[in-house]
Amino acid sequence: KKVAQLCLLTLFNLNYLREDTPPGSTVLNVTASDADAGTNARITYGFGKMPGKYFGVDLTSGALLVNERIDREELCGALSPCSLSFEIVVENPLELYSGTVEIQDINDNDPVFPSSQARLEISESVAAGARFPLESAQDPDVGINSLQTYQLSANPNFALDVQTRVDGSKYAELVLEKELDREEQRELNLVLTALDGGSPPRSAHVQIHIDVVDANDNAPVFNQSTYKASVRENTASGTLVAKISAYDLDDGPNGDIIYSFSSHTPAKVRELFALDSATGELRVKGQLDYEETKLYEIYLQAKDKGAVPGVAHCKVLVEVVDVNDNAPEVTVTSVYSPVPEDAAPGTVVALLSVTDLDSHDNGLVNCFISPGIPFMLSSSLKNYYTLKTEGALDREKAAEYNITITAKDSGSPPLSAVKHILVQVSDVNDNAPKSSQDSYDVYVPENNMPGIPILNVSATDPDLGRNAHLSYTLLGDTTFGHLFSINRDNGTLYLLTSLDHEDQVEFNMMVQVQDGGFPPLATNVSVSVFVTDLNDNAPTVLYPHPNTTATYTDVVAPGTPAGHMVTKVVAVDADAGYNAWISYTLLQATDPSLFSVGLHNGEIFTARQLREDDAPEHTLVILLKDHGEPVLSTSATISISVAETVKEVLTDLTDVAPASDPRRHVTFYLILAVILVSAAFFITMLSVGIFKCYKWRQSRELYNSSRSTTYRTPGPFNHIDAVRGGFTPPSFYHQVYLTTDSRQSDLLCKKPFTSSPLGSRQGTIRNGEPGLYHQIVGTLLPWRVPAYSPGPSGAQVGGTGRIPGRCWVPCLPQHCSPSPQGLCAPTGGAGWPSVHQGQKMDRDCLQKHTVTG
Numbered sequence: 001k002k003v004a005q006l007c008l009l010t011l012f013n014l015n016y017l018r019e020d021t022p023p024g025s026t027v028l029n030v031t032a033s034d035a036d037a038g039t040n041a042r043i044t045y046g047f048g049k050m051p052g053k054y055f056g057v058d059l060t061s062g063a064l065l066v067n068e069r070i071d072r073e074e075l076c077g078a079l080s081p082c083s084l085s086f087e088i089v090v091e092n093p094l095e096l097y098s099g100t101v102e103i104q105d106i107n108d109n110d111p112v113f114p115s116s117q118a119r120l121e122i123s124e125s126v127a128a129g130a131r132f133p134l135e136s137a138q139d140p141d142v143g144i145n146s147l148q149t150y151q152l153s154a155n156p157n158f159a160l161d162v163q164t165r166v167d168g169s170k171y172a173e174l175v176l177e178k179e180l181d182r183e184e185q186r187e188l189n190l191v192l193t194a195l196d197g198g199s200p201p202r203s204a205h206v207q208i209h210i211d212v213v214d215a216n217d218n219a220p221v222f223n224q225s226t227y228k229a230s231v232r233e234n235t236a237s238g239t240l241v242a243k244i245s246a247y248d249l250d251d252g253p254n255g256d257i258i259y260s261f262s263s264h265t266p267a268k269v270r271e272l273f274a275l276d277s278a279t280g281e282l283r284v285k286g287q288l289d290y291e292e293t294k295l296y297e298i299y300l301q302a303k304d305k306g307a308v309p310g311v312a313h314c315k316v317l318v319e320v321v322d323v324n325d326n327a328p329e330v331t332v333t334s335v336y337s338p339v340p341e342d343a344a345p346g347t348v349v350a351l352l353s354v355t356d357l358d359s360h361d362n363g364l365v366n367c368f369i370s371p372g373i374p375f376m377l378s379s380s381l382k383n384y385y386t387l388k389t390e391g392a393l394d395r396e397k398a399a400e401y402n403i404t405i406t407a408k409d410s411g412s413p414p415l416s417a418v419k420h421i422l423v424q425v426s427d428v429n430d431n432a433p434k435s436s437q438d439s440y441d442v443y444v445p446e447n448n449m450p451g452i453p454i455l456n457v458s459a460t461d462p463d464l465g466r467n468a469h470l471s472y473t474l475l476g477d478t479t480f481g482h483l484f485s486i487n488r489d490n491g492t493l494y495l496l497t498s499l500d501h502e503d504q505v506e507f508n509m510m511v512q513v514q515d516g517g518f519p520p521l522a523t524n525v526s527v528s529v530f531v532t533d534l535n536d537n538a539p540t541v542l543y544p545h546p547n548t549t550a551t552y553t554d555v556v557a558p559g560t561p562a563g564h565m566v567t568k569v570v571a572v573d574a575d576a577g578y579n580a581w582i583s584y585t586l587l588q589a590t591d592p593s594l595f596s597v598g599l600h601n602g603e604i605f606t607a608r609q610l611r612e613d614d615a616p617e618h619t620l621v622i623l624l625k626d627h628g629e630p631v632l633s634t635s636a637t638i639s640i641s642v643a644e645t646v647k648e649v650l651t652d653l654t655d656v657a658p659a660s661d662p663r664r665h666v667t668f669y670l671i672l673a674v675i676l677v678s679a680a681f682f683i684t685m686l687s688v689g690i691f692k693c694y695k696w697r698q699s700r701e702l703y704n705s706s707r708s709t710t711y712r713t714p715g716p717f718n719h720i721d722a723v724r725g726g727f728t729p730p731s732f733y734h735q736v737y738l739t740t741d742s743r744q745s746d747l748l749c750k751k752p753f754t755s756s757p758l759g760s761r762q763g764t765i766r767n768g769e770p771g772l773y774h775q776i777v778g779t780l781l782p783w784r785v786p787a788y789s790p791g792p793s794g795a796q797v798g799g800t801g802r803i804p805g806r807c808w809v810p811c812l813p814q815h816c817s818p819s820p821q822g823l824c825a826p827t828g829g830a831g832w833p834s835v836h837q838g839q840k841m842d843r844d845c846l847q848k849h850t851v852t853g
Helices: 072-076 267-272 646-653 666-704
Strands: 004-007 026-029 031-034 044-047 055-057 063-066 082-091 095-104 117-123 131-133 147-152 158-164 170-176 187-196 203-213 226-232 240-243 257-261 273-275 281-284 295-304 311-321 329-335 348-355 365-369 375-381 384-389 400-409 416-426 439-445 452-456 470-475 484-486 492-495 506-515 522-532 540-543 553-556 565-568 570-572 582-589 595-597 603-606 617-626 633-642 733-739 746-752 773-775 808-810 816-818 824-826
Touching (some): 082 329, 147 158, 257 273, 267 273, 267 295, 273 295, 470 484, 565 633, 595 617
Antiparallel strands (some): 026 063, 131 170, 187 203, 365 400, 375 384, 484 492, 540 570, 565 603, 773 808
16 A cells, blocks of 8 residues: 655744745645655645635645735735635545645735815814814734824824724824814814834825814713624614614704714725614614624714704624524535446545535534435545445446535524535446346247247346347257357357257257356356157058068958957057047948948948858958148058958968868768867866966955055066067067057057067957957056057047956957967957967956056
8 A cells, every 4th residue: 555645844834925925936845755666656746625816736746836926905804814725635545635824914005094184173162181083094904014003293282092992903083182262273284194013114194174163062972982782694674783872961953963974984884784863773774794794893973953063972883693694515626436336345436525604503514425325424624525435336226326415504594505426336247147038948840941040048237338248159069069059149049950850859958148248257048949740741550561461361250240340450650749640531442331440540340240242352441641731641451351260261362272072071070079169168167267266366465465566477478469460579579559449548568579470360260259368468567558649549548557467358359269279369450469378268357457548
């Protein structure tokens, strides 16, 4: 910290400066020192409050100089001592000093009488010892150079008595030492000389002409020689100040008294006061001012109306009482603006001074600052204040402060003055950018045009200028840099390439908004881009498989009633939502009246009962359409054979069949039928017994494992391909969609995806009775069907199925047929899960355990 020390010549020793000091003279030298070196030690001088035009400061050397010749009388009048105050400012650091120079009077003014001649009328009857006040001379000098004495020319009748007033001024009175004799001398001419105390002294002369008047024996007499009164300076015109009273013992005109101002009364007094000549009432006439004159000496006279009027003189002392009629005045010396918003508390903002022309308590001033702002006033010198910061500033809340300084005196009522100081606050980078949203969700349709803008990231910064200049950057652009780009200046996010909803649905990225301040501040905004689906994929047929050369033949027995489900077309659409809903329409059929197709699930039912005269082979062309805009479609071809057994179908599918006699093997078939019926009966009874035991055991296991939620089947199983037929190991799987009814959801399952060792359509059997069951194999409990938005069949549901252990589900006639061994096997019906072939069937299992969805 720099240390500046101001060394003034001792002001109290520098008491006098002659008023005739020539311009350019040095009043005093101001010296300051600084402990720093170089430019840091450079000291600049200035002046704060200077006395008008008389003094100046050399800003380099610090010398206080006289600008022009000083006239003490013009500057201070009769006031003594006459002094001038000054203020010197030393900058870097800021220091304020004050001092006073007293102006020394020189004898440069002569005494002056109001007029060059005075006339007196004195009756010869006036007794010796009578006194006659004379007009006083005025000398604007003060002290020893002011009027000191009077001298009277030599004469036998009068002597001169020099008196001193309360304020120290001199006046003269003629004293009659020898009575006048009009018959001896009618008039006298005297010379009155006024002398000051200069060296050499200056003088003034006035001729006194005395007329000797014949006797008017009694002159008026005042009841007191001096009257005293006090009046407030704001007293209204016409207010009574004092009433003088004189009496005259004479009668008639010689006793009538007229009151008047003495001839030497100053014109200023006549302007401020009025005297009633008849009553002697002295009243206020003009506006009094305590700050101008505090005391008035008013000389009055009483004169009778005699031929030679008698005259009496008195004096009225009027004291002016100060009232609080001057408001304080606030002067701003320096203002340091703008102030940085990070300025520390206590930073000096402005210097100011306060003055009040009133006296005593009326001139005692206190300063206040407007409340609610982070500034304060402090005072180190009387009537000088420093405006400082009190708390932290924030330009974003207030860019400028119109500070109101109120100066109030202690008068009654108090008067005040208001000064406004405008302080601006400069900006610093203390605010990070702020986005209108913390995150954005943008939806872009797939197959968009590359280069389109998809989002404008909006952010603001309450700072100013470069601190508020924002730039936008895409963070982690190495991941999505080939897909997205952002405009660095305005935050517009562009999509550089075309997106595919089936490839990726969502992109998450982070945008950084950074300002241009130092150091820079930044904010991150998350952006999620969702690719909305368009109908750009046609339905795909899973069953019957469109890319195989094998012949798909579904079998229906003759006489099948109406409403029997023969098979099912299984299809999917890669699109989502409404675009993935598929509707099925029968486009072509060998006999359009025989079959119908479910609109929403693709299930093919018999429209009427099959008759013997119906064709043995039927080809159906199914049209599959989605619900997108525009509509996309595909078709599937299904072959259906009318036959009693699989063997008949296989015979029909063989090009070469040996001719045989139908009655050749009748006996063999009868014997075989008896054996099969007996075996079936035995197996059925055995199965019933086993199932009853199994059911009893299962109920016990359920009771003991009621808190268990997961059940697994023992060992690995081979699975039957529900679409192609045959067995596959559980090592390879792909997704297959299951449809239950026309408006229910699709059940997503896992099934083996290998070619069937039995070849196309092997293992197809006749329809079985409604009581047949097959077993779901694998880890089945618990499982949950996910709630998909519209699946391949157009519905949207979901649910949870619980199948304890190895449970039986219905082997419906339209999906399974009894094998020659009486077991449940798949018919190739679309969408049915793989089952473990060779299990026994139990009708009651379905009543105990169900699958939902």
